[in-house]
Amino acid sequence: MLVLGNGKVITRDAACPLIEGGAVAIDGTKICKVGSTEDIKNAYPEAEYIDAKGGLIMPGFINVHEHIYSSFARGLSIKGYDPKGFLDILDGQWWTIDRNLTLNDTYLSAMATYIDCIRNGVTTIFDHHASFGSIRGSLFEIEKAAKETGVRSCLCYEISDRDGMDKARESVMENAEFIRHALQDDTGMIAGMMGMHAQFTISDETMELAAANKPDEVGYHIHVAEGIEDLHHCLKHYGKRIVDRLMDHGILGEKTLLGHCIYINSHEMDLIKETDTMVVHNPESNMGNACGCPPTMELVHRGILTGLGTDGYTHDMMESWKVANILHKHHLCDPNAAWGEVPQMLFENNAKIAGRYFAPELGVLKEGAAGDVIIVAYDPLTPLTADNINSHLLFGVTGHDVVTTVANGEILMKDRRLTKIDVAKVMADCRQAAKELAGRING
Template sequence: MLITNATVVTCDADQRVIPVGAVYYEEDRIVAVGSMAELEAAYPAVERLDAHGKLVMPGMICAHTHFYGAFARGMAIPGPAPANFMQVLAQLWWKLDRALTLEDCQYSALVGLVDAIRHGTTTLIDHHASPSAIDGSLDALADAVTASGLRVALCYEVTDRNGPEGSVAGLAENVRFLRRLRERPDPKLGAALGLHASFTLDEETLTRCAEAAHELEACVHIHLGEDPADQADSLARCGKRVAARLDDYGLLGPKTLAAHAIHVDQGELELLQATGTMLSHQPRSNMNNAVGTAAIEQMLAMGLTVGLGNDGFTNNMFTEIHAAYLLHRASSGDPRTLPGDRLLNMAVATNARIASRFFPQAVGVLAPGAAADLILLDYYPYTPLTSGNYPWQIVFGLDGSQVTHTICGGQMLMRDREILTLDEIAIAAHAQHLAPAIWDRVASL
């Protein structure tokens, strides 16, 4: 397809903005990006989509999410209001995940995937938990992903908080799914070996996980330093902070994606930098859980790879960008903190670098050879849109609600705001049918 009559934001190394531009793709790869006149002359006989002046840019990427949390929306947390993050985990998330069946898992993914398509997020890295339905849970999610047409990396959260049988089963589910994708590769499915966090993992489990990750040459996806309790537990267990503890097991490195890293000290940041460990920042979740603000400016100044996730909030990554922009200014008291260009580099280029650990095709850029992951937005700027200012145009002018078309791997998933691959109304109706039983199970735990 040749998309014409568009304002093209390439998000490539040159950060080009092409005013009357076009993008041509064949199957799942972009072939050419340039002026409309140039590409119409080069490809005169192909199918066309007239963008009518819309903005065309790469699909958004989410570096850390939790589909399984979908059924928490609107649910009253049993008991008194949690006073800290550990109480939030105990009263909400560690009950909700235990309440999920395989069908619930699949529908939690489906509603999240609908949300992603609608808001132009084409690549996501998920971290799953369902202790009462572990075996086959990643297949249930993968079926939903395949139906949606989106690009998603999956893992199961290994933890000892539900006993040794649960940790063994969680590791087995990761290994089985990793091997499945090795035997039957899918360009839109990725996998990692998932771990919850240091404070719910004992020495034997960490050893087994590290051995499996090494044997399979797998990526590792884990939470790190989200709350001070993570550090207190590690210091009590072994006299070391979390990053050092994980490094002792070989669980840090360029194939490890660590979410949050809020409560880490200078020594840990240096260790994360030295090992090449990737990080993801989730500002809305961090504010919601009142766990603090990650030292993003310091991390970036040290050269750490820091991307942007949503931790299970809505898959409107434009909203996550807006939240990050404001949070760090409010937190630092300095309006120069995390400027738009640096933030957009995290959300686009760095997220694309993180995604490259999970998927063979380049994403997050409109360039020949990259995946044909594109979104069209109803955005008609009333000030000049240039390669120098488009990050601030995105921060102050764009939102996922403006997305009209979502394309992933050359497949049209949404056209003129109509989702084509999933039945949004039917999925929502069935999820609403499942929710009361889930909530009842949560209340009984």
């Protein structure tokens, strides 16, 4: 039994959004009671107690589009890399990195990412992996890191023809094997999807192979119209728009997650809505790659289930919220844009997306929900009420203000110290592997 108390409990439960001097009790992997600290402590006097010291007690964050394999890109300089557009960025940086990753690199990059997730209060991620230098077994290496660190993870491998058909088939089989494995997992902490890079690197033959090897219980995780080049390719080679091609191959559906969706039109939005397909917005990545601003506000207004991800650009969901907030205000020239839509994406929609792959309920503090709880060190200057919670978070909190992270009822970090792993040892191993990776890339 674990109790986190003496804080302002932000439940994300509309029935009771804020509890002053509140506490959350976790029995095993699930929340068993939420209420006042006094009542909770009296109910469970023998429970381990973590004092929030007046800070915020919140549900753990969910990131619905990560790229674990990007960990070793920090500070990496690639000889001759001088991108003139999005395709240059992909081939010159990301595909160059993933072609040189070993299985150990994949494992260590996952460890580095999960450490950052825990430090930023992220307890659930949807990752989209690529390591064309070492495909088979790569998702199992990430799962190993996920279990060692305690972060709930939905994993997939990005199928692509870009390095030839043999590797495309190998990618399909890595997904298929891992999905079958994940469907047998009884911990509720691991799930799998059929990953795809983007339609412009995937032939009809490979799409058909993926469909033939995908269990009905899962969907696809694919980049869609991230760059204008993707749209031009689809129009030129298939005579149709991207979402139409995906529709024709049976890829759309309630278990499928589309990343980015920058260059889609109203007709494609209709297809996404009608098929109950999910979308994830990655604002920092889109801006950093100079890809453009997606019609995210329109997607949300149409009722399309649209979440928020980081695309590996950061592991701090608060940072992505802040950037999305100003991106859409700037893009639409509307100071009222994004106030409600982005927190809806982060706190409501991400939980709904995760709920299509995981049980129990995530993203909320109430009886029966997952024991995913964080404590944030925040002392508001102005009164914090149920009506201004999001304003306080947006302008007063970053991921680095998280001091305690609990996932599935297990303490992963307490007072900024990770509890399950030797961080210094892991980071030393990561630095050595990153150095060797840079050596392979640059000769």
